[in-house]
Amino acid sequence: MPYAIIAKDKPNSLALRTELRPAHMDYLKGHKARILAGGALLDDDGSGGDASLIIYDTDDRAEAEAFIANDPFNKGGLFESVTVRRWRKAIFAGELLV
DSSP: OOOEEEEEEEETTTHHHHHHHHHHHHHHTTTTTEEEEEEEEOOOTOOOOOEEEEOOOSOOOHHHHHHHSSSHHHHHOEEEEEEEEEEEOEEEEEEEOO
16 A cells, blocks of 8 residues: 655745755656656645655555655755655546545
């Protein structure tokens, strides 16, 4: 059962997010086999970017925690908080699973 990872940025840290983004994207590419979905959480108008959501496919909580601990966004001091929670795939890729 995958884990949903929600990481909230520190206030007023868009410049840091922008600076760290290339290293973050390279890191994600190296883990793409395990990432079911991911991206920035935005304002309704599509602007901003003050949090991240990643659905990480593992049954091992320690693996999910290590993944986000080593993300350049996290190592670079961008995140104010990180939440790692089990996620049940009830609907996935247009298919009802439960």
